Amino acid sequence: MELQDLRNRIDDLDDQLLNVLNERMELVKKVGELKRSSQSIIYRPEREKQILDRLEKRNNGLLTRQAIDAIFFEIFAVSRNLELPERVSYLGPEGSFTHQAAEGRFGGMSEYLVLPTIHSVFESVETGRAKFGVVPIENNQEGIVIETVDFLREKNLSIVAEILLQVHFTFASQSDSLKDIKRIYSKDIAFRQCGKFISEYLEGMGIELIPVDSTSKAAKLAGQEVDSAAICSSISARLFGVPILFDNIEDSDQNRTRFLILAKDFANIKSGDDKTTIIANLPNTNRPGVLYEFLKDFNDRGINLTKIESRPMRGEAAFRAWFLVEFLGHIDDEPVKEIMHKYGTHLKWLGSYVRIS
Numbered sequence: 595m596e597l598q599d600l601r602n603r604i605d606d607l608d609d610q611l612l613n614v615l616n617e618r619m620e621l622v623k624k625v626g627e628l629k630r631s632s633q634s635i636i637y638r639p640e641r642e643k644q645i646l647d648r649l650e651k652r653n654n655g656l657l658t659r660q661a662i663d664a665i666f667f668e669i670f671a672v673s674r675n676l677e678l679p680e681r682v683s684y685l686g687p688e689g690s691f692t693h694q695a696a697e698g699r700f701g702g703m704s705e706y707l708v709l710p711t712i713h714s715v716f717e718s719v720e721t722g723r724a725k726f727g728v729v730p731i732e733n734n735q736e737g738i739v740i741e742t743v744d745f746l747r748e749k750n751l752s753i754v755a756e757i758l759l760q761v762h763f764t765f766a767s768q769s770d771s772l773k774d775i776k777r778i779y780s781k782d783i784a785f786r787q788c789g790k791f792i793s794e795y796l797e798g799m800g801i802e803l804i805p806v807d808s809t810s811k812a813a814k815l816a817g818q819e820v821d822s823a824a825i826c827s828s829i830s831a832r833l834f835g836v837p838i839l840f841d842n843i844e845d846s847d848q849n850r851t852r853f854l855i856l857a858k859d860f861a862n863i864k865s866g867d868d869k870t871t872i873i874a875n876l877p878n879t880n881r882p883g884v885l886y887e888f889l890k891d892f893n894d895r896g897i898n899l900t901k902i903e904s905r906p907m908r909g910e911a912a913f914r915a916w917f918l919v920e921f922l923g924h925i926d927d928e929p930v931k932e933i934m935h936k937y938g939t940h941l942k943w944l945g946s947y948v949r950i951s
């Protein structure tokens with residue numbers, strides 16, 4: 595078949611797609627009206643997961659699950675904006691991995707608020723300037739993001755969903771020859787995580803490594819100087835128009851960051867595959883066995899703990915700790931309810947949400 599024939603057929607299919615999408619939006623609009631009249635929540639991650647799981651099962655074409663997710667997250671985002679436009683804040687700057695995570699879930703059409711600190715993201719959701727906020731919580735190579743964990747305890751926000759992002763770094767420069775590069779900008783963590791690439795490709799060339807605040811700042815600087823390069827995300831290289839010379843230059847392809855989507859007073863319905871996050875301020879943690887007994891309560895009920903992170907009780911002279919605890923299951927599960935009831939105000943529920951990681 596000739597190119598023109600193929601393109602004509604693609605045009606036909608695009609017409610059909612457009613009609614079907616518009617038809618879908620008519621239905622979504624009606625859902626939106628129903629929700630508004632009953633004051634229900636617009637964003638329903640568990641319904642979105644149900645749709646994606648169903649489509650994956652039905653799928654017998656070339657699309658991978660990842661591709662289906664990417665296309666449909668964009669459709670859901672457009673749907674939600676039609677139902678009720680909701681602003682999303684994220685930890686910037688633009689081009690950061692958090693930006694990438696937020697866009698992956700809320701699509702290119704949403705209205706975004708780019709904020710400079712994790713604290714300001716929490717605050718924007720608290721004050722209602724944004725409906726949702728996206729912050730990193732942990733990287734599987736570097737560990738927990740302490741600021742996020744501490745604000746989860748301090749502030750009164752709910753966890754709506756988690757996002758898992760595979761972290762890829764790119765090497766971007768306006769110069770197409772490594773010989774001409776005099777300096778590389780990046781974040782200190784990124785230099786560390788791309789150590790093998792740096793020593794194999796760049797060692798002994800007298801190139802200066804300059805740490806800056808963010809990888810997107812690195813991309814911006816590399817966009818202004820022809821003899822510089824940046825180790826940054828592909829989204830920030832694109833944002834600042836810096837050509838990518840090498841992709842996926844990180845040492846480990848296991849490098850993943852987990853992000854949380856936060857909102858005020860949000861509760862998900864059970865999806866059947868959920869994770870729950872709580873804060874435990876256990877009573878008198880200096881008595882022997884307090885933590886052991888608490889953990890045993892989970893074990894006794896067959897609840898799978900996925901994380902326990904210990905943080906200091908600030909403002910006290912004693913060395914006391916509180917814990918961020920995550921486990922598989924939903925707050926509406928009987929065994930989970932039992933534990934929540936048993937410890938009462940010593941536990942603070944932050945959210946039960948569709949499990950990704």
Ligand SMILES: O=C(O)C(=O)C[C@]1(C(=O)O)C=C[C@@H](O)C=C1
Nearest residue numbers: 625636637638639641642670673
């Ligand atoms: O089913 C709903 O509750 C909808 O609002 C529709 C829809 C969709 O586009 O399918 C949109 C937003 C929700 O997050 C989930 C699904």
